[in-house]
Amino acid sequence: MQRSKDQRKPPVKPHVDPAINCGAKPVSSNVERYLAPKSFDLAQDRFIWGFIFCIGFMFYVVPAYANNSQQPVEIRVAGELTEDTTWSGTVVVEDNVFVPAGIVLNIEPGTAILMKDSVSLLVYGQLLADGNEAEPIRFTRYEDGTTWKQIMLIKAADSRFTHCIIEYADSEGAHQDYYEPGPRTYHEALVVLASHVDFERCIFQKLPDESRNAEGDAIAIISDDPNHPGDAKADIKGCRFLSIGQGVHTRYSYVLVEDCFFTGKRGDNDDVDLWGESDPPPLIQNNLFLNPEHDDMINPTRCSAVITGNVVAGSDDHGIVLRDRCFPVVMNNVIYDCRNAGIAVENSCEALLVNNTIVDCGRGLRLFDLGRWGPPYRLNPGGGTATVINCIIWDCSQPVTLTDSSNNEIEDTGSHITISYSNVEDGQDGISISGDNSTFTWGQGNIDIDPRFANPNREDLHLKSQAGCWDPNSQSWVKDDVTSPCIDAGDPNSPVGLELFPNGGIINIGAYGGTAEASKSYLSEPVCETVVAGDINGDCKVDYKDFAIMASHWLEQR
DSSP states (O other): OOOOHHHHSOSSOOOOOTTOSTTOOOOOOSHHHHHSOTTOOOOSOTHHHHHHHHHHIIIIIHHHHHHHHTSOOEEEEEEEOOSOEEEOSEEEEEEEEEEOTTOEEEEOTTOEEEEOTTOEEEESSEEEEEOOSSSOEEEEESSTTOOBOEEEEESOOSEEEESEEEOSBOOOOOGGGGSSSSOOOOOSSEEEESOEEEEESOEEESSSOSSTTOOOOOEEEESOOSSSOSOOEEEEESOEEESOSOSEEEESOEEEEESOEEESOOSSSOSEEEESOOSSOOEEESOEEEOOSSSOSEEEESOOOEEESOEEEOOSSEEEEEESSOOOEEESOEEEOOSSEEEEEETTOEEEEESOEEESOSEEEEEEOOOOOSTTTOOOOSOOEEEEESOEEESOSEEEEEEOOSOTTSSOOOOEEEEESOEETTGGGGEEEESSSOEEEEOTTOBOSOOOEEEGGGTEEEEOOSSOEEETTTTEEEOOSSOOTTTTOSOTTSOOTTOOSSOTTSOOSSTTTTSTTOOOOOOSSSOOOOOOTTOSSSSSOOSHHHHHHHHHHHHHHO
């Protein structure tokens, strides 16, 4: 029953005795006369009202307080940190924040870092941003229509970003700006100068925004900054680079890029661009590069990078570009549907290409001189040189092309290639030479036979086998009705590596040769399932064939 206004409003403000609480001794008062409907005949004892007060407190006041305590606390920050600091909840970065040497900034899971227009986070101390899968840390803009500048680590203590989302940073630009001497202005969202930083399970997206033409760059690892020189290193694992510009750029820096996903890259900067030598060399392994809107996907320049176990597909240019005087190693990669070429070797680069599968590209391998001998690139003139072993080059408009350099000031203007134990469509006729000084050497063990891929239409380029072919969809071994001629057709002196039994004692040709996903050797009917001591080739017999395999490897080691 509701009271009238006159009934709800007492003539004087009632006095509520502090003794009115759960368990308190009742105290006589006239308060209830003002609060109760006149039709009620209430007792004069205040115990009842104490009880009602407690119930109301439990059902209304306590829940309201609890709900209010769960609201995230908004922290506003700017300027220099003076002590170890932890950020959590919602953090608004009002102006540039400096983390000086010796200071640690911890960021807890689920924290939202709202960066106001054009602000930066500059770290000379240590940054530990430890999100998790359920509660990632988000570095984002403060409001619509704005972009923040960047996070820069400068001679910082070892730092890390785990399960972080980086978006809406004003990071468009061209790394060619760094080629010329003098001060530099870095444009990437995350810049690492003379520091070691780990990135794990991070997402880079919407750089600088979500527009169709956005092409902001993600990470730069720099060892040769004019003002802050020193070794810069980064481990980048399990990260995703989604419809942005360049993913990773390095200068004279070691970087491990592993188990990452790159897709929808925009602009003229490559997904992974590596400039200059480092010790150890950069390692790019087990990543998926898929369908950039433009340009190449992996490009070491003057950098003897190791590129292994990647899937590279869908480029309107080259899949992998190996450029300038260096000695890169490219192994166990699947490369398909790249318009200009699967792999390009340029400008005096000497590349080792082992156990790669290159399918459905404009050219399988392209060796030539790009030019760009003057500033800002200053590339070395000369053609490309490649040694090709255990590779498959199939269904490409031109399997191999070699072109002379147009620079007449160098002694050797030719491009040169040596191919052995490989399956090249059209054999020697598949090699095209432009110029008088380019050469090819057709070595031992080459074949020109349909490789019998498991399912080229589904881009499954494992080799069919009656003994067992790995199916990545079902994650199991399946037996086919035919066996690929590329099984056990590789260089006898190449180690079989992780190939499972039966493996024939000889490595397979193609991207999966020497790996745990190599198709099994079919040597007998029924297939030998028994491991016999001394049976190297897996045919369930110990004979001169096993001795020949062992002897060839022994001689190679000697």
